[in-house]
Amino acid sequence: xxxxxxxxxxxxxxxxxxxxxxxxxxxxxxxxxxxxxxxxxxxxxxxxxxxxxxxxxxxxxxxxxxxxxxxxxxxxxxxxxxxxxxxxxxxxxxxxxxxxxxxxxxxxxxxxxxxxxxxxxxxxxxxxxxxxxxxxxxxxxxxxxxxxxxxxxxxxxxxxxxxxxxxxxxxxxxxxxxxxxxxxxxxxxxxxxxxxxxx
Amino acid sequence: xxxxxxxxxxxxxxxxxxxxxxxxxxxxxxxxxxxxxxxxxxxxxxxxxxxxxxxxxxxxxxxxxxxxxxxxxxxxxxxxxxxxxxxxxxxxxxxxxxxxxxxxxxxxxxxxxxxxxxxxxxxxxxxxxxxxxxxxxxxxxx
Numbered sequence: 568x569x570x571x572x573x574x575x576x577x578x579x580x581x582x583x584x585x586x587x588x589x590x591x592x593x594x595x596x597x598x599x600x601x602x603x604x605x606x607x608x609x610x611x612x613x614x615x616x617x618x619x620x621x622x623x624x625x626x627x628x629x630x631x632x633x634x635x636x637x638x639x640x641x642x643x644x645x646x647x648x649x650x651x652x653x654x655x656x657x658x659x660x661x662x663x664x665x666x667x668x669x670x671x672x673x674x675x676x677x678x679x680x681x682x683x684x685x686x687x688x689x690x691x692x693x694x695x696x697x698x699x700x701x702x703x704x705x706x707x708x709x710x711x712x713x714x715x716x717x718x719x720x721x722x723x724x725x726x727x728x729x730x731x732x733x734x735x736x737x738x739x740x741x742x743x744x745x746x747x748x749x750x751x752x753x754x755x756x757x758x759x760x761x762x763x764x765x766x
Numbered sequence: 767x768x769x770x771x772x773x774x775x776x777x778x779x780x781x782x783x784x785x786x787x788x789x790x791x792x793x794x795x796x797x798x799x800x801x802x803x804x805x806x807x808x809x810x811x812x813x814x815x816x817x818x819x820x821x822x823x824x825x826x827x828x829x830x831x832x833x834x835x836x837x838x839x840x841x842x843x844x845x846x847x848x849x850x851x852x853x854x855x856x857x858x859x860x861x862x863x864x865x866x867x868x869x870x871x872x873x874x875x876x877x878x879x880x881x882x883x884x885x886x887x888x889x890x891x892x893x894x895x896x897x898x899x900x901x902x903x904x905x906x907x908x
Contacts, residue, residue: 668795697795727829728800728822729784733791746796755791755802759831760783761858 621645625655627679633740635714635747636663639679639686652678658688662714664747668697670738672707672716684711692718694738696749700726702736714740714747722751729759769894771871771878780861780887784831785809788820798824808834808856813887814843815856815863833857840865842885847873849883849892861887869894877901 568576625644629637641655658677663669675690688707694716695701702724709716716738723732734753740746789804803819818838825832833855840854842863852867863885871878871894881896 664795666796670795696793698793698798700793727798727824728793728831731786731791746794748792748794750790750792752790755786755788757786757788757791757802758783759786759858761830762781762783 619645625653627681629711631662631711631713633714633742633745634665635740637661637711638663639711641677644679652680654678658686660686660688660709662716664697664714664740668747670697670716670747671695672709674707679711681711685709686711696726696738697747698727700724700728700749704736714738724751729757731755731757769878769880769898770891771873771894772891779811780858782811784858786820800824806836808836812844815854816841816843817854831858844885844887847871849885851883863887 622644623642625641627637627639631637637660639658639660641658644653644655646653654676655678656676658672658674660672660677661669662672672688672692672694674688674692677686677688677690679686686709688709689705692704692707693701694704694707702718702722704718704722705720707716707718718736721732721734722736724730724736731751733751733755735751737750737752739748739750741748786802786806786808788802788806791800791802793800800822801819802822806817806820808815808820815834815836817836817840820837821835822831823833823835824830836854836856837852840851842849842851842854842865849865849869849871851865851869854863854865856863865883865885866881869880869883871880871883871892878894878898878900880894880898883892883894885892
Protein backbone atom coordinates (compact mmCIF):
# COMPACT_ATOMS: atom_id res chain seq x y z
CA UNK A 568 0.00 0.00 0.00
CA UNK A 569 1.52 3.30 -0.97
CA UNK A 570 1.61 6.35 1.24
CA UNK A 571 -1.46 7.95 -0.27
CA UNK A 572 -3.81 5.05 0.40
CA UNK A 573 -2.38 4.69 3.91
CA UNK A 574 -3.24 8.31 4.61
CA UNK A 575 -6.72 7.84 3.18
CA UNK A 576 -7.34 4.76 5.29
CA UNK A 577 -6.11 6.59 8.37
CA UNK A 578 -8.35 9.60 7.58
CA UNK A 579 -11.35 7.32 7.06
CA UNK A 580 -11.08 6.43 10.75
CA UNK A 581 -9.87 9.75 12.20
CA UNK A 582 -12.35 12.10 10.54
CA UNK A 583 -15.57 10.39 11.77
CA UNK A 584 -14.12 10.21 15.28
CA UNK A 585 -13.36 13.92 15.15
CA UNK A 586 -16.89 14.57 13.93
CA UNK A 587 -18.24 12.49 16.77
CA UNK A 588 -16.18 14.42 19.31
CA UNK A 589 -17.29 17.73 17.84
CA UNK A 590 -20.93 16.66 17.97
CA UNK A 591 -20.69 15.55 21.57
CA UNK A 592 -19.47 18.99 22.66
CA UNK A 593 -22.90 20.19 21.61
CA UNK A 594 -24.56 18.07 24.31
CA UNK A 595 -22.02 16.92 26.88
CA UNK A 596 -19.99 20.01 27.55
CA UNK A 597 -22.65 22.71 26.85
CA UNK A 598 -24.06 24.79 29.79
CA UNK A 599 -26.92 23.26 31.65
CA UNK A 600 -30.15 25.31 31.37
CA UNK A 601 -32.22 24.29 34.32
CA UNK A 602 -35.80 24.22 33.18
CA UNK A 603 -37.68 23.91 36.43
CA UNK A 604 -36.77 27.32 37.95
CA UNK A 605 -39.72 28.64 40.00
CA UNK A 606 -41.64 31.59 38.47
CA UNK A 607 -41.04 34.62 40.79
CA UNK A 608 -44.31 35.06 42.79
CA UNK A 609 -44.90 37.79 45.40
CA UNK A 610 -46.07 36.20 48.61
CA UNK A 611 -48.12 39.23 49.57
CA UNK A 612 -50.52 38.76 46.65
CA UNK A 613 -51.04 35.19 47.73
CA UNK A 614 -51.91 36.16 51.29
CA UNK A 615 -54.29 38.93 50.26
CA UNK A 616 -56.03 36.58 47.84
CA UNK A 617 -56.34 33.86 50.43
CA UNK A 618 -57.70 36.16 53.12
CA UNK A 619 -61.08 36.97 51.45
CA UNK A 620 -63.00 35.90 48.44
CA UNK A 621 -62.72 38.30 45.56
CA UNK A 622 -64.18 38.57 42.09
CA UNK A 623 -61.88 40.21 39.54
CA UNK A 624 -63.38 42.23 36.70
CA UNK A 625 -67.01 41.56 37.70
CA UNK A 626 -69.67 42.37 35.15
CA UNK A 627 -73.37 43.04 35.84
CA UNK A 628 -75.86 43.63 33.05
CA UNK A 629 -79.60 43.95 32.88
CA UNK A 630 -82.44 45.80 31.20
CA UNK A 631 -84.69 48.13 33.12
CA UNK A 632 -88.49 48.18 33.04
CA UNK A 633 -88.28 51.19 30.77
CA UNK A 634 -86.24 49.29 28.23
CA UNK A 635 -82.81 50.76 28.94
CA UNK A 636 -79.75 48.52 29.10
CA UNK A 637 -77.69 48.79 32.29
CA UNK A 638 -74.11 47.52 32.41
CA UNK A 639 -71.95 47.80 35.52
CA UNK A 640 -68.33 46.69 35.48
CA UNK A 641 -65.53 47.08 38.04
CA UNK A 642 -61.93 46.00 38.43
CA UNK A 643 -62.50 44.13 41.69
CA UNK A 644 -65.51 43.22 43.80
CA UNK A 645 -65.64 41.92 47.36
CA UNK A 646 -68.90 40.16 48.18
CA UNK A 647 -70.97 40.49 51.36
CA UNK A 648 -69.86 43.72 52.96
CA UNK A 649 -72.04 45.01 55.81
CA UNK A 650 -75.69 44.22 55.05
CA UNK A 651 -74.57 41.86 52.28
CA UNK A 652 -73.76 44.63 49.86
CA UNK A 653 -71.18 43.74 47.30
CA UNK A 654 -68.56 46.49 47.34
CA UNK A 655 -66.45 47.11 44.25
CA UNK A 656 -63.55 49.36 43.31
CA UNK A 657 -63.37 51.72 40.37
CA UNK A 658 -66.79 51.08 39.07
CA UNK A 659 -67.95 51.87 35.56
CA UNK A 660 -71.68 51.89 34.90
CA UNK A 661 -73.28 52.55 31.54
CA UNK A 662 -76.96 53.03 30.74
CA UNK A 663 -77.83 52.73 27.07
CA UNK A 664 -81.23 54.15 26.23
CA UNK A 665 -83.55 52.41 23.82
CA UNK A 666 -82.53 54.72 20.97
CA UNK A 667 -78.86 54.04 21.46
CA UNK A 668 -77.76 57.10 23.43
CA UNK A 669 -75.68 56.23 26.47
CA UNK A 670 -74.96 57.72 29.90
CA UNK A 671 -71.62 56.69 31.37
CA UNK A 672 -70.84 56.82 35.11
CA UNK A 673 -67.37 56.26 36.56
CA UNK A 674 -66.38 56.24 40.22
CA UNK A 675 -63.55 55.11 42.45
CA UNK A 676 -65.66 52.86 44.60
CA UNK A 677 -69.20 51.67 44.89
CA UNK A 678 -71.51 49.07 46.30
CA UNK A 679 -74.26 47.16 44.56
CA UNK A 680 -77.31 45.67 46.29
CA UNK A 681 -78.93 43.36 43.74
CA UNK A 682 -81.65 42.44 46.26
CA UNK A 683 -82.76 46.08 46.51
CA UNK A 684 -81.79 46.81 42.89
CA UNK A 685 -79.73 49.80 43.95
CA UNK A 686 -76.11 50.75 43.39
CA UNK A 687 -74.26 53.50 45.24
CA UNK A 688 -71.23 55.06 43.56
CA UNK A 689 -68.85 57.02 45.78
CA UNK A 690 -65.51 58.72 45.39
CA UNK A 691 -64.96 61.28 42.59
CA UNK A 692 -67.94 60.22 40.56
CA UNK A 693 -67.93 61.39 36.97
CA UNK A 694 -70.97 61.17 34.69
CA UNK A 695 -70.86 61.70 30.94
CA UNK A 696 -74.33 62.12 29.51
CA UNK A 697 -75.56 61.50 26.00
CA UNK A 698 -75.24 65.12 24.90
CA UNK A 699 -71.67 65.33 26.15
CA UNK A 700 -72.29 67.07 29.46
CA UNK A 701 -69.69 66.02 32.02
CA UNK A 702 -70.92 66.06 35.60
CA UNK A 703 -68.76 65.55 38.69
CA UNK A 704 -70.09 64.83 42.16
CA UNK A 705 -69.21 62.93 45.31
CA UNK A 706 -71.88 60.26 45.62
CA UNK A 707 -74.51 58.86 43.30
CA UNK A 708 -77.43 56.52 43.99
CA UNK A 709 -78.59 54.51 41.00
CA UNK A 710 -81.72 52.42 40.77
CA UNK A 711 -80.98 49.33 38.74
CA UNK A 712 -84.44 48.23 37.69
CA UNK A 713 -85.73 51.62 36.52
CA UNK A 714 -83.83 54.63 35.24
CA UNK A 715 -83.45 56.82 38.31
CA UNK A 716 -80.05 58.20 39.23
CA UNK A 717 -79.85 60.84 41.94
CA UNK A 718 -76.90 62.70 43.32
CA UNK A 719 -77.69 64.08 46.77
CA UNK A 720 -74.59 66.26 46.99
CA UNK A 721 -73.66 69.34 45.02
CA UNK A 722 -72.81 68.78 41.39
CA UNK A 723 -70.43 70.67 39.11
CA UNK A 724 -70.84 70.17 35.37
CA UNK A 725 -69.49 71.37 32.06
CA UNK A 726 -71.25 70.80 28.79
CA UNK A 727 -72.45 72.36 25.55
CA UNK A 728 -74.50 74.77 27.65
CA UNK A 729 -71.45 76.01 29.51
CA UNK A 730 -70.20 75.30 33.01
CA UNK A 731 -72.68 75.10 35.85
CA UNK A 732 -73.17 73.98 39.42
CA UNK A 733 -76.32 72.74 41.09
CA UNK A 734 -77.50 71.55 44.50
CA UNK A 735 -78.66 68.12 43.44
CA UNK A 736 -79.09 66.18 40.24
CA UNK A 737 -81.54 63.55 39.06
CA UNK A 738 -81.42 61.56 35.81
CA UNK A 739 -84.74 59.88 35.06
CA UNK A 740 -87.21 58.93 32.41
CA UNK A 741 -90.87 59.11 33.17
CA UNK A 742 -92.38 56.90 30.52
CA UNK A 743 -91.65 53.61 28.82
CA UNK A 744 -88.91 54.37 26.24
CA UNK A 745 -89.58 58.02 26.97
CA UNK A 746 -86.81 60.63 26.62
CA UNK A 747 -84.21 60.70 29.37
CA UNK A 748 -84.29 63.90 31.45
CA UNK A 749 -81.58 65.30 33.67
CA UNK A 750 -82.88 67.64 36.36
CA UNK A 751 -80.65 69.88 38.42
CA UNK A 752 -82.36 71.39 41.45
CA UNK A 753 -81.64 73.40 44.63
CA UNK A 754 -80.19 76.41 42.86
CA UNK A 755 -78.44 76.30 39.50
CA UNK A 756 -75.66 78.65 38.47
CA UNK A 757 -74.74 78.46 34.79
CA UNK A 758 -72.11 80.49 32.91
CA UNK A 759 -72.41 80.42 29.12
CA UNK A 760 -69.60 82.06 27.16
CA UNK A 761 -70.70 82.79 23.56
CA UNK A 762 -67.19 83.92 22.67
CA UNK A 763 -65.74 80.53 23.61
CA UNK A 764 -68.18 78.80 21.28
CA UNK A 765 -67.62 81.02 18.25
CA UNK A 766 -63.85 80.56 18.20
CA UNK B 767 -93.69 101.29 11.53
CA UNK B 768 -93.12 101.59 15.25
CA UNK B 769 -91.92 104.11 17.76
CA UNK B 770 -88.14 104.13 18.00
CA UNK B 771 -86.64 104.91 21.36
CA UNK B 772 -83.18 104.40 22.85
CA UNK B 773 -83.04 101.79 25.54
CA UNK B 774 -80.68 101.30 28.41
CA UNK B 775 -76.91 101.47 28.40
CA UNK B 776 -75.87 101.92 24.80
CA UNK B 777 -73.44 99.30 23.66
CA UNK B 778 -73.81 96.06 25.62
CA UNK B 779 -71.37 93.65 24.08
CA UNK B 780 -73.32 90.46 23.60
CA UNK B 781 -70.27 88.27 23.37
CA UNK B 782 -69.71 88.66 27.09
CA UNK B 783 -70.36 85.57 29.21
CA UNK B 784 -73.97 85.08 30.19
CA UNK B 785 -74.52 84.25 33.88
CA UNK B 786 -77.75 82.37 34.42
CA UNK B 787 -79.03 81.46 37.87
CA UNK B 788 -82.28 79.65 38.57
CA UNK B 789 -83.85 77.23 41.02
CA UNK B 790 -83.70 74.24 38.78
CA UNK B 791 -82.67 73.21 35.31
CA UNK B 792 -84.04 70.23 33.39
CA UNK B 793 -82.18 68.99 30.32
CA UNK B 794 -83.93 66.74 27.83
CA UNK B 795 -81.37 64.31 26.52
CA UNK B 796 -83.21 63.62 23.29
CA UNK B 797 -83.43 67.04 21.69
CA UNK B 798 -80.98 68.66 24.08
CA UNK B 799 -83.34 71.49 25.03
CA UNK B 800 -82.95 72.81 28.56
CA UNK B 801 -85.66 74.41 30.69
CA UNK B 802 -84.70 76.67 33.59
CA UNK B 803 -87.53 77.10 36.08
CA UNK B 804 -87.98 79.05 39.31
CA UNK B 805 -87.07 82.79 39.35
CA UNK B 806 -84.52 82.67 36.58
CA UNK B 807 -82.09 85.57 36.37
CA UNK B 808 -79.94 86.13 33.30
CA UNK B 809 -77.13 88.67 33.58
CA UNK B 810 -74.92 89.77 30.71
CA UNK B 811 -72.82 92.86 31.20
CA UNK B 812 -75.28 95.65 32.02
CA UNK B 813 -78.36 93.68 30.93
CA UNK B 814 -80.42 91.74 33.47
CA UNK B 815 -83.38 89.65 32.36
CA UNK B 816 -85.49 87.92 34.98
CA UNK B 817 -88.46 85.62 34.39
CA UNK B 818 -90.35 82.68 35.90
CA UNK B 819 -88.95 80.16 33.47
CA UNK B 820 -86.65 80.23 30.49
CA UNK B 821 -86.33 77.69 27.72
CA UNK B 822 -82.81 77.41 26.31
CA UNK B 823 -82.86 76.60 22.59
CA UNK B 824 -79.58 75.18 21.39
CA UNK B 825 -77.88 75.92 18.10
CA UNK B 826 -78.63 73.41 15.36
CA UNK B 827 -75.00 72.27 15.29
CA UNK B 828 -75.44 71.41 18.94
CA UNK B 829 -72.95 73.51 20.81
CA UNK B 830 -73.80 76.98 21.95
CA UNK B 831 -77.11 78.61 22.74
CA UNK B 832 -79.24 79.96 19.93
CA UNK B 833 -82.01 81.68 21.86
CA UNK B 834 -83.37 82.10 25.36
CA UNK B 835 -87.18 82.12 25.54
CA UNK B 836 -88.30 83.69 28.79
CA UNK B 837 -91.89 83.24 29.91
CA UNK B 838 -93.87 84.53 32.87
CA UNK B 839 -93.61 88.13 34.19
CA UNK B 840 -90.44 88.96 32.33
CA UNK B 841 -88.45 92.00 33.43
CA UNK B 842 -85.59 93.38 31.32
CA UNK B 843 -83.39 95.96 33.04
CA UNK B 844 -80.48 97.71 31.36
CA UNK B 845 -78.86 100.79 32.85
CA UNK B 846 -81.74 102.68 34.49
CA UNK B 847 -84.39 101.63 31.92
CA UNK B 848 -86.72 98.73 32.59
CA UNK B 849 -89.22 96.89 30.43
CA UNK B 850 -91.83 94.41 31.55
CA UNK B 851 -93.73 91.96 29.37
CA UNK B 852 -95.31 88.52 29.38
CA UNK B 853 -92.71 86.88 27.17
CA UNK B 854 -89.27 87.72 25.84
CA UNK B 855 -87.04 85.95 23.32
CA UNK B 856 -83.34 86.85 23.49
CA UNK B 857 -81.21 85.76 20.51
CA UNK B 858 -77.68 85.93 21.83
CA UNK B 859 -75.93 85.96 18.47
CA UNK B 860 -77.29 89.27 17.21
CA UNK B 861 -78.26 90.56 20.65
CA UNK B 862 -81.93 91.25 19.98
CA UNK B 863 -84.63 90.86 22.62
CA UNK B 864 -88.20 90.60 21.33
CA UNK B 865 -90.74 91.22 24.10
CA UNK B 866 -94.43 90.52 23.60
CA UNK B 867 -97.62 90.76 25.62
CA UNK B 868 -98.55 94.18 27.13
CA UNK B 869 -95.02 95.54 27.20
CA UNK B 870 -94.44 98.36 29.69
CA UNK B 871 -91.28 100.40 29.23
CA UNK B 872 -90.25 102.86 31.97
CA UNK B 873 -87.51 105.31 31.21
CA UNK B 874 -86.50 108.19 33.47
CA UNK B 875 -90.00 108.77 34.75
CA UNK B 876 -92.11 108.36 31.64
CA UNK B 877 -93.68 105.08 30.68
CA UNK B 878 -94.54 103.64 27.27
CA UNK B 879 -96.96 100.76 26.72
CA UNK B 880 -97.15 98.63 23.59
CA UNK B 881 -98.00 95.18 22.33
CA UNK B 882 -94.50 94.28 21.25
CA UNK B 883 -91.01 95.71 21.66
CA UNK B 884 -87.79 94.76 19.90
CA UNK B 885 -84.58 95.84 21.61
CA UNK B 886 -81.22 95.62 19.89
CA UNK B 887 -78.77 95.40 22.80
CA UNK B 888 -75.70 96.07 20.70
CA UNK B 889 -76.93 99.38 19.30
CA UNK B 890 -79.18 100.12 22.25
CA UNK B 891 -82.24 101.21 20.28
CA UNK B 892 -85.66 99.72 20.68
CA UNK B 893 -88.77 99.86 18.53
CA UNK B 894 -92.21 99.48 20.03
CA UNK B 895 -95.20 98.60 17.92
CA UNK B 896 -98.81 97.63 18.37
CA UNK B 897 -101.05 100.10 20.27
CA UNK B 898 -98.16 102.20 21.60
CA UNK B 899 -99.43 104.54 24.32
CA UNK B 900 -97.69 106.88 26.67
CA UNK B 901 -98.75 108.84 29.76
CA UNK B 902 -97.56 112.40 29.84
CA UNK B 903 -97.10 113.75 33.36
CA UNK B 904 -99.84 116.34 34.22
CA UNK B 905 -98.95 120.04 34.44
CA UNK B 906 -98.31 119.64 38.17
CA UNK B 907 -95.88 116.72 37.56
CA UNK B 908 -92.23 117.21 38.56
